[in-house]
Amino acid sequence: MARAMKDKSCLLSEEVLTKYRIELLVKGSVVIAPQMLFTQDDIARIDQLQAEIPEEEVREGDAGDLHSVFVQRVRVDPPGHAPSNVSGTASGQIMELLESRDRSFALRKIFGASADYVVRRCQMHRMPPGSFIGIHLDAASDPDFEYSVIVQLARDFDGGEFVVYPTGYEQHVFRPPFGAVLVTTCKVRHEVKPVSSGERRSLVYFCSKRSGVNRRIIEGSNARP
């Protein structure tokens, strides 16, 4: 925490980055503490920009999985096409904030990568009571997704736990606080449990070493919200 945001070229110390890197490697998921990757000001800015982005209700994921969530799309990644920002200036400004040099550097270290990652898809979720995101695999949307980065944008809600199923019998339950960032591999199944009160909000983006077209092959219907 000590060095967070002080030196703009390096958000987190090498030591902290290594600690997160090891946890991600061993467990497949890690929670980055609030204020480390995104300051309160960054989150306020995201909140301000998102107001300009239209929202749609999604009830079925790409893999036919059931959901009930309101989605604002920032960058889309349709099969057979390269990723692109949705129209309007707000999406580009949100992406600029996410892709800032210091944040990309920190995430690259946490992913354990030598080369840069690209953000292939980005969206925001609003989940009032009763909303949920059914069990799915992010890589079903794009086989090149490697890590998802989920920024917690809300404080006051109950339920809405993020549950990861690394194997058939294990489960890890996450309830990251406001401002924290959950990083998970896109190769494990997970879900968001129903929200019971308040409103859960998150910004989600999917990172990959690969740019270029989404190589997903559609057979019938397949994937996530």
Ligand SMILES: O=C(O)CCC(=O)C(=O)O
């Ligand atoms: O809103 C979230 O916490 C992330 C939901 C999720 O699993 C996804 O968008 O793939």
Ligand SMILES: [Fe+2]
């Ligand atoms: Fe997901």
